[in-house]
Amino acid sequence: MELPRTYEVRTFGCQMNVHDSERLGGSLEAAGFVRGEQGSADVVVINTCAVRENADNKLYGTLGHLAQLKRERPGMQIAVGGCLAQKDKHTIQDRAPWVDVVFGTHNMGSLPALLDRARHNGEAQLEILESLEVFPSTLPSRRESTHSAWVSISVGCNNTCTFCIVPALRGKERDRRPGDVLAEVEAVVADGAIEVTLLGQNVNSYGVEFGDRRAFSKLLRATGRIDGLERVRFTSPHPAAFTDDVIEAMAETPNVMPQLHMPLQSGSDRVLKAMRRSYRSERFLGILDRVRAAIPGAAISTDVIVGFPGETEEDFAETLRVVEASRFASAFTFQYSIRPGTPAATMPEQLPKEVVQERYDRLVELQERISAEENAALVGSTLEAMATEGDGRKNEETRRMSGRARDGRLVHFEIPPGSDRPRPGDMVAVEVTQSAPHHLIADSMTGEPLRIRATRAGDAWERAVLGEHAHDHHDGAVAAGPVSLGLPSVR
Numbered sequence: 242m243e244l245p246r247t248y249e250v251r252t253f254g255c256q257m258n259v260h261d262s263e264r265l266g267g268s269l270e271a272a273g274f275v276r277g278e279q280g281s282a283d284v285v286v287i288n289t290c291a292v293r294e295n296a297d298n299k300l301y302g303t304l305g306h307l308a309q310l311k312r313e314r315p316g317m318q319i320a321v322g323g324c325l326a327q328k329d330k331h332t333i334q335d336r337a338p339w340v341d342v343v344f345g346t347h348n349m350g351s352l353p354a355l356l357d358r359a360r361h362n363g364e365a366q367l368e369i370l371e372s373l374e375v376f377p378s379t380l381p382s383r384r385e386s387t388h389s390a391w392v393s394i395s396v397g398c399n400n401t402c403t404f405c406i407v408p409a410l411r412g413k414e415r416d417r418r419p420g421d422v423l424a425e426v427e428a429v430v431a432d433g434a435i436e437v438t439l440l441g442q443n444v445n446s447y448g449v450e451f452g453d454r455r456a457f458s459k460l461l462r463a464t465g466r467i468d469g470l471e472r473v474r475f476t477s478p479h480p481a482a483f484t485d486d487v488i489e490a491m492a493e494t495p496n497v498m499p500q501l502h503m504p505l506q507s508g509s510d511r512v513l514k515a516m517r518r519s520y521r522s523e524r525f526l527g528i529l530d531r532v533r534a535a536i537p538g539a540a541i542s543t544d545v546i547v548g549f550p551g552e553t554e555e556d557f558a559e560t561l562r563v564v565e566a567s568r569f570a571s572a573f574t575f576q577y578s579i580r581p582g583t584p585a586a587t588m589p590e591q592l593p594k595e596v597v598q599e600r601y602d603r604l605v606e607l608q609e610r611i612s613a614e615e616n617a618a619l620v621g622s623t624l625e626a627m628a629t630e631g632d633g634r635k636n637e638e639t640r641r642m643s644g645r646a647r648d649g650r651l652v653h654f655e656i657p658p659g660s661d662r663p664r665p666g667d668m669v670a671v672e673v674t675q676s677a678p679h680h681l682i683a684d685s686m687t688g689e690p691l692r693i694r695a696t697r698a699g700d701a702w703e704r705a706v707l708g709e710h711a712h713d714h715h716d717g718a719v720a721a722g723p724v725s726l727g728l729p730s731v732r
């Protein structure tokens with residue numbers, strides 16, 4: 242009997258691509274494939290990104306390596322999908338004729354059939370659609386994590402930021418019905434997940450398609466009523482469409498985490514205008530003030546682009562001013578790079594690389610200082626971290642694990658000798674003893690055993706790893722947050 246073919250998915254780019262890769266894996270498994278090891282799988286799928294300048298180099302570099310592998314294993318197949326495939330179409334097969342299948346962002350569900358056709362006909366397949374075939378969320382999913390799940394609420398974007406290729410590659414915004422989103426959230430929670438991240442290119446305009454401008458805040462409140470769902474996060478919001486009903490929903494829904502990722506992109510109103518970002522710095526700062534008033538201690542992060550065409554030293558000084566005033570917990574900082582196919586790519590006054598680099602270095606230095614100060618203020622506080630990296634078995638010898646606090650901060654915590662070891666998904670109450678710009682540290686000062694709250698997610702992890710040898714540890718009662726630990730209120 243022929244063994245099932247194996248596959249691996251390599252993901253480049255954003256969380257939306259991570260979500261989509263889980264759907265590609267799920268579709269292949271539904272077609273009889275099984276997950277394989279990197280480097281030995283029968284089918285290698287590359288889910289590409291088109292945003293960053295070196296996105297092309299990354300793809301063609303990877304395809305170069307795979308060419309060698311394929312020469313050694315002729316039956317192996319290579320498939321390329323995602324945003325760069327949607328943009329470059331046949332160019333990929335022209336430059337890498339050993340690629341068997343090229344598919345786009347609108348027809349991910351076709352991958353198994355395209356692989357079959359390529360194999361059957363002995364001929365490379367190219368299928369790119371200009372509009373959505375099916376909502377990726379309707380495809381089967383092979384989730385990477387037992388405790389956390391990505392749930393997309395919309396695809397595409399109606400904005401036209403001049404540096405961004407997404408609308409051209411993912412199309413206009415299409416919204417999933419709230420009932421479908423909530424059904425998926427309930428399904429992943431029933432499967433053991435206790436954390437969900439709601440995904441959209443611009444979650445604040447969710448509902449425009451079905452005429453309900455308050456649909457996103459209603460969705461947040463509705464997730465608050467799902468039993469067993471402890472943590473809700475979302476990305477990406479847009480300052481232009483960010484309304485107070487969302488802030489109220491965040492503040493009044495206990496399982497919505499005190500965390501917000503709000504892309505600023507530039508602090509200069511003149512540059513925001515050139516980026517076609519329809520808000521100005523005053524509005525941006527106003528939103529942050531209202532969020533902090535309603536949710537004290539909320540961790541706010543952002544995206545900033547340095548060196549947009551025409552950016553003057555005065556414009557950049559505005560970016561530094563707004564970043565200083567915003568006190569972000571962290572920031573993704575980017576050097577502007579030409580993205581073929583975007584309006585900004587042909588704008589005059591493209592800046593010299595060294596000018597962009599010098600400004601970038603100043604911005605990073607400023608944000609590193611702020612991140613360090615914001616984290617230092619948490620030393621001495623007690624927080625609840627959901628254990629993530631490092632399963633209890635593999636690195637028995639290490640006495641360190643990592644987790645995520647409610648506000649999304651990364652925490653490395655020590656496991657005192659003799660203490661139980663939390664499973665990924667379990668909650669741990671720890672006291673912050675040290676800090677760094679990008680993480681917190683909780684060393685065990687007393688040697689007391691870790692205070693662990695076993696969760697359904699921990700049980701799900703144990704079932705996934707130990708199968709029939711697994712035990713359910715959480716008491717079945719859905720602990721309503723840290724109070725079940727009998728601890729003082731934590732962040």
Ligand code: SF4
Pocket residue numbers: 398399400401402405406407408442443479
């Ligand atoms: S909001 Fe702007 S940056 Fe974000 S996906 Fe849409 S066009 Fe791109």
